[in-house]
Structure formats: C-alpha cells, structure tokens
Amino acid sequence: MTDLLRPRVLGQSPTRVDGPAKVTGTARYAGDQRVSDPAYVHLVQADVARGVLTEVDVSAAQALHGVLAVLTPDNAPRLASTDDAELAAFQSHEVAFRGQVVAAVVARTREIARHAAALVRVEIDQRPHDVHLSADRDDLYAPEKVNGGSATDTEQGDIGTGLAHSPFTLDQTYTTAWYNNNPLEPHTTTALWLDGDLALYESTQGVHTTRESTARVLGLAPERVHVIAPHVGGGFGSKGTVHVHVIIAALAAKAVPGTPVKLALTRQQMFSLVGYRTPTIQRVRLGCDADGRLAVVAVDAVGQTARIKEFAEQTAVPSRTVYAAPNRRTTHRLAALDVPVPSWMRAPGECPGMFGPEVAVDELAIACGLDPVEFRIRNEPDVDPDTGKPFSSRNLVACLREGARRFGWEHRDPAPRARAESGWLMGTGVAASTYPVNRIPGSVATVRCTAPGRYLVSIGAVDIGTGTWTSLAQIAADALGADFTDVEMRIGDTARPRASVAGGSSGITSWGSTVVAAAREFRRTFGDHPAEGAEASAAMPEDDVGEEYAMHAFGAQFAEVRVHADTGEVRVPRLLGVFAVGRVVNPRLARSQLIGGMTMGLSMALHEHSVLDERFGHVVNHDFAEYHIATNSDVPHVEAHWVEEHDPHTNPMGTKGIGEIGIVGTAAAIANAAHHATGVRVRDLPLTLDHFLE
C-alpha cells in the first residue's frame, strides 16, 4: 500500500496555468520558437510502395536561387545506428513503403524549399509490393510479444469443450479501420547545432526519450542533445516515439552550419511518416449458459506491421481482464506488409480491442434475452481472470449502474427498430471501457525553495494538452503542504531532470509519484522552514506499489443514436460515460480529457477511415477534407462522470490515468445503439450510411 497523499489541492479545479498563453496564441510550440534567420526543409517522398532508388537527380533543385542543400541517400552522412529502420534516413536506396523520404531540400524560404522539392527527379526501379491485410494470409506470424510487453497468446481451459456445452454461442468477425492520429499540430522540429551540440525544439510527448533516441541514431552522448517542448499541440501517441523527420532536421541543420532549420511536416506527409493505428480483424467467440454466464471468451486478432519495423498492436489484451469465464483464449497474429510503420494511437490495444468483444457481448446478451447492462454485471470476475490476482479496485459494475441511472436506461424497450421520430430511427446502446494503470520507471524530480514558502518543482515531463503544467503543481502543493499558487513548475525541457514519456496514461502515475517522492525528500532534509536555495531530488520509487494486485481503470459508456430511415445517415445526439479512475486530480481538466476521448471515439465510430489504395500502397484520403474527424456539429452532447473510487495501491495520489480510457468502448456503444435503432448489426467500422440501407 502506498503512503497516500491527504488531498487538499488535489480534487480542486484550478484553471490551466498555461491557459492565458494558449488563448492568446503566445504559447510557443515547436514551430513558434524564435530563432534567427532560419532555413526551411521540405521533404521529397517515394511514390511507389517498394523498389530501389536508381537515381536522385538534384541538379535542377540545387540550381534554384535560395536552395542551400539537398540531402539524398547519395550524399547524406552515415548514421551511428540504423537498428531502428524507421529512423535510418537516407541510409539505403531501398524503398520500403510509399511515402518514405528519399530527399530533403534546405532553402532560405518555405516557398523555395517546396518549389525545389518538386524539382528533385527521383527514379525508382519498382518492385512488386504487398499491402493487403487479411486474416486468410498464409504468412501471418506470431510476434514475440505485443505492445506493452504482454504475452502474444494466452489460453485457459478448453474453448472447444466450453463452446460445445454452451446453449448460446457467438462466432463473429469484427474489423476496425486504419486510423491516423492527426494531432492538430503537425510534427515540427526546429533544429540548431552549436559547437557540436544539437538543440531541438520538438513537438514531442517526451523530451528525454527524444533526446535518447536521437542521440543514439546520431552517435552523440545524450547530454549533447537538448530537447525543448514547453507546449505540444496534441500527440495521441504519434509524438510518443521519435519519427524520421527529427533525424532529417538534425542532418539538414548540419548541412547548413550555423543556420537553424525548421521542418514542419505537411498534413499529407503525416499519413505516412508518424505512425498510425493498424487496421484490425478480430474473430470473437463467446459461449454462455441460459443465465448469461460466460463459459468462453476467445479473441483472435490480426493486424499489420511494416516489413521494416515491427509494431504489434495488443488488440486482444483487454479481453483477458474484463469478464469472467473459465475457458479463454487470446491470440495476436501479424502480416508484415510494404506499408508505413504503425505505432501508438490513443489506447493502442484497448481502443480497437474493445470494439469487437463489446459488440459481441451485446449480440450474445440479446440472444439470451438479457439486458446488456445486466449481462455485463453477471460476468463480473472476483479476481483478474488473466493473472488470478485481486484487483486493487474494480468498479465496472458501479459505473454500469450509475451510468444506467443517469442515462435513463431503465425505461429502455429492448426491441430493435421500434422507435422513430420524424424519419429518424432512434436507439440506445452501452459498452464497457477498461485501461490498465501503467507506470514507467526512471523519472527524477527536483524541489527547490525559491523564497519563504515558495517552491520551484522541476521534472522533464511534457504537457501535450493533458494539463501537466497544472496537475503536477497541484500534486506538488499537497506533497509539500504548500498552496497551489506557491508552486511553480518547470517542465518540457531536457534541462530538467529525466522523465518518462507521456504515453499509456502513465504521466500522473509516474511523474506524480516522482514529484511526491522529491517533495517528501525535501521535507525530510529541510523540514518545514527551509532556507532559500534548499534543494532536494528523488527518483520515482520502485517499491511503493503492490505487485500483488491487478490495476485497471474501468468505465461504462452509453450512447443515443439516430439513423435516418431513408438515407442511413447516423448521428449521435448524446454520449454519457461513467468512469472509475481512482482519485481525480483536477475535475475540470479530467472531465475535458474524458469527453475528449469519448469525442474521438465518436469520430472513430462514424467517420475515421484511412482508405488504402492497394494498387499504390498509399492512403488516398490524406487530409482533413477527406479523412473526416468529428467537427463541432457532430458532437451535441457529451457527459463524463466518475464514481468515487479509493485505491490505496496504485500510487501516492491514488490515481489511475485518464488520458485514454475515454476512447475505449465508445465506438462499440454507438454501434450497439445503431443496432437498437435499426436492427442492423454492423461489425465493421466506421458506421457509414451504406450499412443501413436496404
């Protein structure tokens, strides 16, 4: 059990510390940093999915007035490490996916760089490519592990026997689409070399992790790379790992000594260069008795990875934990294709992986005549079915009950296609959410007394919109016994102590625990009346959580959907989510993250789909005009609530992480509501209108 903080500022709702800078546009993002007389970089991309570069003719580009350098595989310096093939810019003449960078122009202005990039003539000896994802491929393989380090396959009991003895069974296949993260801020790097040191203003979810990866690729000592990111325009996973533009910006800046360079990816380039969520194919098998008690839960997931670098989405992992059943099985198989490298996107694994199973549960509940809320409650496990460990806290049932009460579920007529209003078929649906409590070791924080009663807290964490500037100050205030306004944070810079990446909803758990440890160390050393300049540091404690518990957040999502009887248009007038996420640090900001996740889940349900043209291997709808994300008018009403949850085991704040759970289950709740409205069961996202037309 951890030594829980007594909440004083925790649980209050101060507005964002960085609010005034953001509403006035004076907050400096990576592309806003003032550097003197910068040069601009524009990338040239391969227009085939597989081949060998035979010629990159830069003569016309080089001849253009204002062009300073053109980098290609023929002239770029060798990198110290090419272990990560995604980052091996210009190290080979092989083209491994369409959109791979084959040249980069550095020029005096953006206009000249872009013009010159169009003048670079690229000859590629094209080879046959394969970008077709299917569960029937004979070359699917089992990765060694899946993302997050979980086992690839699990098996308990015997699903064959379990299914044979179940009066109600389901065997269906569900698919989720290819999604691109699309943070509003395109990935941007401002790079400058000074006396052999590299400074990077970077849009990243981790300044220290960016430093470490970049230093390794360039063969520099990490302390020679300085990464600065005071404000980041969203990430959703796509800024969680270093992508190739960072390396290219560093090489480009090296090619023009003394000149800083700015490299901003275009929205179109983001569809091939900064990761994305793999499409998934999920075969779900369930079996239950006449009372709706599950005997079998089996999920076999297939996804894609790039031939040059493996990323294994952990799609089936959430099904290991949500419902009880004696016979269970999960598997993950991958197709290695000539596609861009997939990576993290908000709740990798849980987000796509709670679509198929949560629609399947709805189908099975209906088949055995049970209310889908009640069906879920009946399958609540006593301990984590995957590990056999008790849960540190688990309140899925409370979320379902509280959600049903708030949503008005009890008056629901279960019959599908039974309600219409002026040409619209109306329905409601529910789905469960879950997300693990992740903690990443290796963070350090420093607390310094700057004046009587005033404290400066430094940690190289980042705020990607999550509210870190504000919430860490709240945690520090309670850990120090100080007022919120007496704590000043220093984050977003490798000049601050090392911190882990903002990913896996681990930020507050990891950085917050570290700040608490540093504050306690500070008080132990200096007492309640420290001298000005007193300073103490501490690393994240490794031993303050119980390994004997399974730790997960849970939630229940309710959706109201209307589908137009004639056109099939789908709208979502109302979403309501209730979550059990431990203690909430800042209700104002927490609510934003939860409704933000639910809104992105709505977007996934109705709109998002990166359409691959298999003939050429590229996403054809590579901008916001065609890759639709939810707009304001798509989202009339979203409510997020949470149940009181006291968990003394997760960390000293009692939190569980809230950045991702909001997107988990939303699409399933909407698909289930669409079925209730229309009687049409859609198992493939997105819920486009063609699904609902006769």
Added chain:
Amino acid sequence: MDSEIQLRVDGRRKRLRVDTRMTLLDALRDGIGATAPKTGCDHGQCGSCTVLLDGRRVITCLTFAVAHDGADITTAEGLADGEWLHPMQRAFIERDAFQCGFCTPGQVCSALGMLAEVEAGHPSVATDDLTGPVELTDEEIRERMSGNLCRCGAYVNIVDAVRDGAR
C-alpha cells in the same frame, strides 16, 4: 518574385517583402513573428490559422499575402491587452474549452467573427427563419464553429465558452 506590402497586425503597422507565393499565414508567422495563427493543415480544412481580417474571420492559409496590402488584422494575441484577456478568451479558460491549445487562437477569432455574422443576421443551415434576426442557439454555435477542428475533442466546452463569451 517579391513584393512589398504593408499590414497592420494587432494594432502595429508592419512593412514587409513577401514572395508572391507566400500565404498570408506564412507572412504573419515567418514575416512578422505572430504565433497565434497556427499551421494545422495549410489547406483551409482545419481553421487553426483563423484571424479577423478587417473584422471578418478569414483562414489565412488560403489567401496570399500579396493580395492583402493595407489590411488590418487582429490575431488572438491582439484581442488581449497584456494581462487583460478578452471576455471570449476568459470564457475559454473558465470552460476549459481546449486542451493542447493549438486550435484555440483560431477558435477564439472564429467565435468573434461568427458572433458578428449572427449579429448581422446572416442565416446558417441551422437557422429556421431566414429573414429575421438570428437567435444564438447551441445548434447555431455548433454549426457555425464547425470550420474549426479540435482533435482534443473540446467541442462541448467550446460551445459553452462561446455562449458565455457572447454575453
């Protein structure tokens, strides 16, 4: 080809040379050093670059700087005066109508431009009576703010903020 133009940005007169191909957005950002208009898509699809140009909301990535010699531009930065924030900006903070903040300067400018359109009686697809004054319903706000994308998903808070900021 370069041309010399003059812009008035947030109350300050600026003279600058612009490449004829330079967008107004790049002129504001690279030429003048304004950071409030953001480059989110460069194709007029996201609204992050919205400013008030001669009082109207304009997406600056879709128009060339050279076509705006003499224009009077207000960015989100110019709406504030030092520590004093415009009521719309205060409403965005109070309602937590943003997370990452990247689309926010554009949202704020768009909201003010939109309110002027409503005030002038311009109807939208959400307006029932096309001839009378427009009532600022939530549906009107949602419809009229849909040109400003927010990937963090703050829309319901943006509607609350715009309603508060309009008072």
